[in-house]
Amino acid sequence: xxxxxxxxxxxxxxxxxxxxxxxxxxxxxxxxxxxxxxxxxxxxxxxxxxxxxxxxxxxxxxxxxxxxxxxxxxxxxxxxxxxxxxxxxxxxxxxxxxxxxxxxxxxxxxxxxxxxxxxxxxxxxxxxxxxxxxxxxxxxxxxxxxxxxxxxxx
Amino acid sequence: xxxxxxxxxxxxxxxxxxxxxxxxxxxxxxxxxxxxxxxxxxxxxxxxxxxxxxxxxxxxxxxxxxxxxxxxxxxxxxxxxxxxxxxxxxxxxxxxxxxxxxxxxxxxxxxxxxxxxxxxxxxxxxxxxxxxxxxxxxxxxxxxxxxxxxxxxxxxxxxxxxxxxxxxxxxxxxxxxxxxxxxxxxxxxxxxxxxxxxxxxxxxxxxxxxxxxxxxxxxxxxxxxxxxxxxxxxxxxxxxxxxxxxxxxxxxxxxxxxxxxxxxxxxxxxxxxxxxxxxxxxxxxxxxxxxxxxxxxxxxxxxxxxxxxxxxxxxxxxxxxxxxxxxxxxxxxxxxxxxxxxxxxxxxxxxxxxxxxxxxxxxxxxxxxxxxxxxxxxxxxxxxxxxxxxxxxxxxxxxxxxxxxxxxxxxxxxxxxxxxxxxxxxxxxxxxxxxxxxxxxxxxxxxxxxxxxxxxxxxxxxxxxxxxxxxxxxxxxxxxxxxxxxxxxxxxxxxxxxxxxxxxxxxxxxxx
Numbered sequence: 001x002x003x004x005x006x007x008x009x010x011x012x013x014x015x016x017x018x019x020x021x022x023x024x025x026x027x028x029x030x031x032x033x034x035x036x037x038x039x040x041x042x043x044x045x046x047x048x049x050x051x052x053x054x055x056x057x058x059x060x061x062x063x064x065x066x067x068x069x070x071x072x073x074x075x076x077x078x079x080x081x082x083x084x085x086x087x088x089x090x091x092x093x094x095x096x097x098x099x100x101x102x103x104x105x106x107x108x109x110x111x112x113x114x115x116x117x118x119x120x121x122x123x124x125x126x127x128x129x130x131x132x133x134x135x136x137x138x139x140x141x142x143x144x145x146x147x148x149x150x151x152x153x154x
Numbered sequence: 155x156x157x158x159x160x161x162x163x164x165x166x167x168x169x170x171x172x173x174x175x176x177x178x179x180x181x182x183x184x185x186x187x188x189x190x191x192x193x194x195x196x197x198x199x200x201x202x203x204x205x206x207x208x209x210x211x212x213x214x215x216x217x218x219x220x221x222x223x224x225x226x227x228x229x230x231x232x233x234x235x236x237x238x239x240x241x242x243x244x245x246x247x248x249x250x251x252x253x254x255x256x257x258x259x260x261x262x263x264x265x266x267x268x269x270x271x272x273x274x275x276x277x278x279x280x281x282x283x284x285x286x287x288x289x290x291x292x293x294x295x296x297x298x299x300x301x302x303x304x305x306x307x308x309x310x311x312x313x314x315x316x317x318x319x320x321x322x323x324x325x326x327x328x329x330x331x332x333x334x335x336x337x338x339x340x341x342x343x344x345x346x347x348x349x350x351x352x353x354x355x356x357x358x359x360x361x362x363x364x365x366x367x368x369x370x371x372x373x374x375x376x377x378x379x380x381x382x383x384x385x386x387x388x389x390x391x392x393x394x395x396x397x398x399x400x401x402x403x404x405x406x407x408x409x410x411x412x413x414x415x416x417x418x419x420x421x422x423x424x425x426x427x428x429x430x431x432x433x434x435x436x437x438x439x440x441x442x443x444x445x446x447x448x449x450x451x452x453x454x455x456x457x458x459x460x461x462x463x464x465x466x467x468x469x470x471x472x473x474x475x476x477x478x479x480x481x482x483x484x485x486x487x488x489x490x491x492x493x494x495x496x497x498x499x500x501x502x503x504x505x506x507x508x509x510x511x512x513x514x515x516x517x518x519x520x521x522x523x524x525x526x527x528x529x530x531x532x533x534x535x536x537x538x539x540x541x542x543x544x545x546x547x548x549x550x551x552x553x554x555x556x557x558x559x560x561x562x563x564x565x566x567x568x569x570x571x572x573x574x575x576x577x578x579x580x581x582x583x584x585x586x587x588x589x590x591x592x593x594x595x596x597x598x599x600x601x602x603x604x605x606x607x608x609x610x611x612x613x614x615x616x617x618x619x620x621x622x623x624x625x626x627x628x629x630x631x632x633x634x635x636x637x638x639x640x641x642x643x644x645x646x647x648x649x650x651x652x653x654x655x656x657x658x659x660x661x662x663x664x665x666x
């Protein structure tokens with residue numbers, strides 16, 4: 001479970017990296033790992049610490065698909081939408097699951113249980129379709145398998 | 155008793171970890187002393203999890219294995235329902251010419267002694283005696299071309315960096331393997347990480363670069379973990395560090411984790427990303443070999459190019475160049491994926507035909523339906539119809555046919571695929587991943603999706619197809635990098651080879 005914003009902890013995380021712009025991505029990864037997302041306060045602190053503008057930090061946060069500016073659900077299910085998974089019916093399975101949960105890509109269930117996001121290739125293309133649930137990999141997911149995976153995360 | 159259970163992501167994604175636990179429990183329940191070794195994958199992904207047991211005759215395989223198949227492993231193995239016999243005699247494996255992947259699946263990826271016994275560090279040792287000019291000459295002579303997709307001669311790139319004068323040079327490994335249908339980088343990093351470390355160290359010795367980065371995508375959590383452990387082990391045993399193998403050369407290596415941007419697989423966008431910026435493509439020239447990371451001369455090579463360097467130095471340039479055809483020398487790890495019966499990694503010399511790969515080696519589709527199209531070379535590669543299956547796997551032959559070898563991925567589709575939808579997806583993907591720097595890619599891809607939507611809805615298909623073709627011309631010749639420049643390949647190949655999918659009658663309007 002990710003913790004609430006804590007400036008002291010954030011400062012410690014930033015201080016573990018070289019104070020240069022080249023450390024921006026590793027710092028953002030570490031901040032998101034700790035707090036679940038990159039908040040406005042985090043961006044301000046990082047900009048000051050690395051002596052770069054807030055616009056530069058925001059530009060990077062908004063450019064990369066990995067970084068989120070809002071907290072996600074308790075579980076994050078990333079479904080591969082790339083061609084190899086499509087060839088094995090991944091897109092149909094994904095659409096069916098999204099419809100059943102009443103979600104769009106990137107959406108979170110109203111109870112905050114599950115966020116479903118697209119991902120473009122996990123490198124599991126010879127055992128498609130594939131997915132990643134909270135960092136764990138799953139492949140050869142038919143419709144029933146995907147359903148079971150999405151429902152098991154509570 | 156030695157039992158091998160792969161730690162490759164593809165094996166783990168289909169249950170290898172649970173299987174390893176079940177095997178350990180079963181062995182201990184039977185009072186059998188079993189050593190479980192987590193090897194890389196042999197590349198026969200349809201058989202994963204593929205468990206191997208060592209016998210005096212060789213390693214025998216069982217797969218795809220479920221925990222319920224475990225008890226029988228400890229009984230009459232020949233009668234096991236999932237028995238495959240000697241793993242290296244399975245036709246898919248036996249037909250390969252493994253150079254880059256020779257150790258992958260055989261050794262424990264994090265056992266340096268195992269690596270050394272299987273030829274590891276012999277290439278680096280020879281490189282140190284050859285010296286910088288000698289190494290570059292050897293790489294040039296091998297004919298190795300960039301395995302990331304562009305196919306640029308690796309030796310020429312190295313020579314450029316070697317002869318550039320600078321106080322600091324860098325070696326960057328492009329492990330941002332974002333193409334759907336490719337997983338060779340992931341497999342080598344998870345199955346034989348020291349080969350990449352050795353290849354990068356040789357590049358350092360060849361050019362005087364003392365610092366290397368592996369730009370590794372965040373979608374590969376297991377590869378990140380394995381590479382970090384391997385770097386720490388190499389440092390400990392002085393294969394990396396201030397004095398590599400006692401040669402006086404310093405080389406330090408670091409993993410840099412990407413953040414989910416496909417365009418960072420483009421080398422200059424990758425360099426910007428490494429510098430902590432948005433991954434936007436740089437205009438070339440200057441080339442990275444002269445002005446690269448932090449403005450310094452930089453070798454930026456694909457993971458497979460770098461992992462192939464040790465075997466070239468170990469066995470000699472000629473040995474490597476003797477494989478292949480024309481100007482495509484050596485071997486290519488071909489990744490057969492998608493709707494395919496026998497999917498996986500097949501390393502073979504250039505020259506094998508597409509038909510041999512898809513029909514003979516891979517056995518057609520997984521669904522058993524006819525093959526309709528194969529996308530070669532990732533999301534920016536062409537859709538190839540079966541009429542072109544006579545094409546030899548060769549950079550020049552593919553280019554002539556308006557197709558792409560790319561990073562060696564092949565994604566197979568059966569006859570249920572709707573090629574108009576795939577063409578639309580190519581545009582959608584480009585719009586999603588465009589870095590935004592150049593207009594043809596940023597705006598062209600969005601307009602492309604809109605026009606494809608009209609064609610799919612049956613609205614003025616002739617007029618709109620002409621518009622898509624015109625748009626593709628603009629993207630192809632006006633984009634800054636291969637993302638915008640090559641998106642037209644899947645789109646145009648789908649239109650040219652499967653025109654029937656683009657001229658469906660307009661859907662009747664719903665009755666009022």
